[in-house]
Amino acid sequence: MLIVRSFLIPVLILMICLASAGCSGNTTPSRSTYSVDSGGTLTLSCAPVTTSEEILFTNDTYTKSRIILHTENGDVVTYLAAPKMPKAAILYVPGAGEKIAGHEERMVRYASAGYAFLFVDIRGNGGETAGNPFSQQLIQEDYARFEKGEMPQYYLSICDLISAQKMLAGKFQIPVYAMGSSNGGRYATVAAGIGPQFAGYVGISTSDWGLRDSVLRQGYTGDTVRFATSIEPGTYIGMISPRPVWIFHAEKDPIIPFGNGQQFFAKAQEPKTFLNFSGDHGINSDVDGKIIGQWAQIYAPRE
Template sequence: MTRGIVACAGLTLLVVLAAFAGCTSSSTTTPSYSVDSNGVLSLTCAPLTTTETVIFANDTYTLSKLVLHTTTGDVVTYLSYPKTPKAVIVYIPGAGEKITGHESRMVTYAAAGYAFMFVDYRGRGGETAGSAFSPQADYAKFKEKTWPEYYLTICDISSARAVLATKFGVPVYAVGGSNGGRYAAVAAGVDRNFAGYVGISTADWGLKDSVSAQGGSGDILRFATSLEPSTYLPLISPRPVWMFHNATDPIIPYAYGQELYATANAPKNFTEFNGDHGINADVDTRLIAQWAQIYGTQT
């Protein structure tokens, strides 16, 4: 989904939901969320339990289905890992990506010494229930002081990190492609326990700019700002930000990716990769080489 298309949702957001104008106070309950005057989201996520079912195991890796049992529904993930991973990738996929398209990738990362989790997040139409991303519906919940699904998804990603950090005791990175890169950026900014962020073929939603262009202010602008990756990229430093984009990306223009990258603070790196849109073997090779400089080669 391009930033321009989502920006149209921002137009509707202002026009349709202007009637909700007013002040929003931070929730004092637990779990809770709050959004400050700069549009930065803070979360206290509900505790959860997990169920892990091993699908396959050999000398190279174990593949399992790991379900996060949250108070608002189950979130399905798939996890591959070697016996002693050096780091973990929490991967948030783009629209239409299926776990079957990542099977060989999971083997590749495991062979290199890294665990890889594929998160089937809410609203993707997969195994996890939920509604497709709707800023209008989520803003209505924000005004009602109930949980927007977008915020629940950020909690799911943060909770996945906590589960994996406990399971393996190694650094966990938030990684996402296309729309998934947007969610991953927010999660890495909100949860400072992520070791870093990797965004692939991604950019801002364009909601904040769209609402601002229409003269929106107050709660509606604060809410729109809370959804944007660029709100959180500066907060990731001093943890690394690595972004990948193809110059001829047919879905999210290269210039949009550069605009998002410009909001990040050092250390950061922007790489043009070979392909078109989304994670591919070239990105995998570059990422594994990058991590090899940090964690050493597989022994």
């Protein structure tokens, strides 16, 4: 949970329904659907969601809140830090096991710089949102769903990100960027690639899953390859253009090799930027500083 200084201000609770996120009252939303073409590219039709927001803390600089996306397949928890009039928003997808508690200072830093920062607790990441973590077991379960024409959890997670983008854009009327670290960068790539409403993409310590290459080496064909291709980030990173792509990778990354990050970057189209950063794996203060510095130029006041 976010750290709240309750002695500074009483906790305010506000439950609201955001129409921009597809609020439909008591009406049951339609179901999310998908299609995957012969080349393995995913197309999603995401059912509208309702939302509820709990304000945790507010002052003259920013407001922190917990926003729940009520989807047709369970609740997805997010946390937002935002100034009153943000210039742009970041939809952040965490890496495996990343919890909101590790991002408190980061959220305040972005909000203080003029940007809204939304942490999405994706399905199965071990936080407050139910689901199974990305693993060999989940791949097998999702493939079984795919074969039956049912909605894989992986696809549902992409719909969650698309719904969160709509919520943010509707709330503030500003550009929303998909950003993810490690595994989260992979989910964010797919969302930004198939979701033209995202303003751009930031990937940190990320790459392809390597699943498609693995099944091809094993001699699989047909639906197996089509499904593997549909969840591979490299299928979509080239689709983000002409929106900007930033890739951050540390040379000393012990989990996803630096060369893998470079290969992933090579699949992106212009405009794109590759930046090395100090550290090893995952988002850190050096990455934050570089992003804020880059965007300070993009969103600088115009005379």
